[in-house]
Amino acid sequence: MSEVSKIRTFPPSKESWGGEAAFEGTHRKGELRGIIKINQDNCVGCDTCTAFCPTEAIKGSLGVAHAISTNKCVACGQCLVNCPFGAIEQMSFVDEIMKKLDDPKAFVVAHPSPAVRVSIAEEFGGTPGDLTINRLYNAFEKAGFHNYDVNFAADQTILEEGTEFIKKVRYWVLGERGEDLEHVAHHPLPHFTSCCPAWVKNAETFHPELIPHISGAKSPIQMGGALAKTWAAEFVWKKDPRDIYMVSVTPCTAKIFEASRPEFNSAYEHLKAESKIPQETPSFQDIDAVLTARDAAEIFRRKGINPLTMSDEREIETMNVYTGAATIFGASGGVMEAALRTAYFILSGTELSNPDITLVRGYEQDIVEATIPVPLKALNGKIINVKVAVVNGASRNIKEIVKRLIDDKNQYHFVEVMNCPGGCVNGGGQPVRTMGTSWLHPLLPLPLRA
Amino acid sequence: MEATKENYFYAEKPVGQLLSRRDFLKAAGVSVSAIAISGYVVTDIVQKRKSYIALRQQGLYKDDKRLQKINLAGSHQNASCLKVYQDMGTKPMGEVAEQLLHTKTYVDRSNLLMQGAHHG
Numbered sequence: 313m314s315e316v317s318k319i320r321t322f323p324p325s326k327e328s329w330g331g332e333a334a335f336e337g338t339h340r341k342g343e344l345r346g347i348i349k350i351n352q353d354n355c356v357g358c359d360t361c362t363a364f365c366p367t368e369a370i371k372g373s374l375g376v377a378h379a380i381s382t383n384k385c386v387a388c389g390q391c392l393v394n395c396p397f398g399a400i401e402q403m404s405f406v407d408e409i410m411k412k413l414d415d416p417k418a419f420v421v422a423h424p425s426p427a428v429r430v431s432i433a434e435e436f437g438g439t440p441g442d443l444t445i446n447r448l449y450n451a452f453e454k455a456g457f458h459n460y461d462v463n464f465a466a467d468q469t470i471l472e473e474g475t476e477f478i479k480k481v482r483y484w485v486l487g488e489r490g491e492d493l494e495h496v497a498h499h500p501l502p503h504f505t506s507c508c509p510a511w512v513k514n515a516e517t518f519h520p521e522l523i524p525h526i527s528g529a530k531s532p533i534q535m536g537g538a539l540a541k542t543w544a545a546e547f548v549w550k551k552d553p554r555d556i557y558m559v560s561v562t563p564c565t566a567k568i569f570e571a572s573r574p575e576f577n578s579a580y581e582h583l584k585a586e587s588k589i590p591q592e593t594p595s596f597q598d599i600d601a602v603l604t605a606r607d608a609a610e611i612f613r614r615k616g617i618n619p620l621t622m623s624d625e626r627e628i629e630t631m632n633v634y635t636g637a638a639t640i641f642g643a644s645g646g647v648m649e650a651a652l653r654t655a656y657f658i659l660s661g662t663e664l665s666n667p668d669i670t671l672v673r674g675y676e677q678d679i680v681e682a683t684i685p686v687p688l689k690a691l692n693g694k695i696i697n698v699k700v701a702v703v704n705g706a707s708r709n710i711k712e713i714v715k716r717l718i719d720d721k722n723q724y725h726f727v728e729v730m731n732c733p734g735g736c737v738n739g740g741g742q743p744v745r746t747m748g749t750s751w752l753h754p755l756l757p758l759p760l761r762a
Numbered sequence: 763m764e765a766t767k768e769n770y771f772y773a774e775k776p777v778g779q780l781l782s783r784r785d786f787l788k789a790a791g792v793s794v795s796a797i798a799i800s801g802y803v804v805t806d807i808v809q810k811r812k813s814y815i816a817l818r819q820q821g822l823y824k825d826d827k828r829l830q831k832i833n834l835a836g837s838h839q840n841a842s843c844l845k846v847y848q849d850m851g852t853k854p855m856g857e858v859a860e861q862l863l864h865t866k867t868y869v870d871r872s873n874l875l876m877q878g879a880h881h882g
Binding site: 359363430440464470506512535539575630633640735737 | 869
């Protein structure tokens with residue numbers, strides 16, 4: 313296995329949040345832009361990145377230094393992790409978070425995503441897939457963080473999104489009507505997942521006709537941010553929510569964008585409405601800062617911590633309880649499988665005899681399709697066939713899935729979309745495997761050698 | 763009209779003056795190998811990436827198996843989640859859950875994109 317490359321980063325500048333205008337290009341006021349940048353001096357113009365971009369946002373032809381169009385970019389970072397020359401750079405909040413860790417008043421919380429626990433080892437000489445759970449919690453604690461596992465929030469996402477999906481099935485498939493189903497009347501099937509921020513921005517920009525189909529449930533990280541500053545602040549940590557500083561640790565660069573979306577200050581709005589914070593408190597976001605897996609490794613290095621040498625022992629705490637359904641969110645098809653496990657239980661009244669729904673897992677195929685028969689408890693065991701699709705990577709498959717839906721709107725009930733092929737494990741914030749130069753050898757005898 | 767057309771008459775330099783047979787082969791060779799290299803690089807990246815994606819996915823499914831064994835396969839079995847609903851006095855898609863865990867804001871950004879293109 314090749315080694316891991318160091319990816320250059322840059323801190324956000326004043327312009328990164330935009331000016332006073334309500335909209336600039338495709339960005340609203342306050343939304344971070346320019347998260348991924350091509351360094352013009354290092355770009356050799358090999359054109360590799362354009363093959364991985366899901367939105368054709370990269371300009372420049374072969375041999376010319378490339379540039380990213382801010383308006384089209386969904387910040388997924390696929391160009392960055394696949395650049396053979398390390399010429400693409402990422403906006404980073406490491407310096408800001410290092411300062412917060414030294415602030416005695418701040419209650420800094422690390423919120424690590426599923427896919428980080430199988431990749432961070434690579435930054436310290438481990439192999440891909442090394443599972444670090446307690447070692448990672450212990451490393452965060454040593455660095456001065458408190459822990460709140462995103463996987464716990466992912467379970468919450470399934471309970472919310474699963475409930476929403478079941479309501480849609482009751483309204484649109486079984487024809488039920490009632491007060492509790494009123495709002496799904498505006499949200500027809502197929503139901504699209506909402507946890508991938510690059511997919512959400514892609515849909516908002518290029519396929520706005522799909523917006524009513526996207527789940528209203530927030531992504532696990534955003535649910536976690538809102539719950540940390542309301543529920544956990546009051547019932548677990550017993551802290552002033554204004555002192556809590558939520559740091560999501562993700563395999564993703566698009567999460568940096570997501571955290572800056574202005575509507576994601578629900579904890580602030582809720583606490584103000586409940587008069588739990590003074591009315592004059594300035595607004596704060598649910599997630600204060602985002603670290604990619606690479607950034608988290610950088611924090612550990614600066615603090616002299618190696619997660620791989622940390623103890624693997626730890627008591628199970630309320631904030632770190634999670635299920636298998638949550639941990640597979642990091643793999644393509646995982647959100648689908650997790651949702652089906654719970655939806656099956658609620659609809660049929662019994663647990664799946666085998667929770668592994670391997671049919672929906674995405675690895676080799678671009679688009680995975682499956683039909684899952686679910687017996688309905690409420691209708692004396694009548695079986696409905698739930699038709700699902702998993703989009704494994706946006707760059708090649710979004711157009712295809714949209715085309716299929718134009719052909720037949722009813723062919724799927726539930727569609728999972730992951731921007732990155734393989735899912736979050738291959739996210740734009742993950743450790744980057746160095747390409748090396750071995751690939752040049754077969755070409756060297758050609759006239760190019762001169 | 764005829765006269766105007768003539769004013770704009772323009773003849774390209776014959777390619778032979780600029781590029782000999784040898785030059786042409788050089789240029790063609792360089793462009794073909796440049797295209798071949800980038801094509802080769804993309805295939806190579808995709809091949810290598812498949813191996814580490816598979817390893818990372820296996821790590822997650824290993825974690826899943828570990829949790830399935832202690833009766834934590836599905837999200838409805840997470841006791842901490844149930845505690846959240848209890849403490850907050852709500853249920854999935856209940857009033858408080860809607861405020862904190864759902865969003866109504868998806869923005870149609872396509873018009874904004876078009877504006878940018880027109881003025882560019």
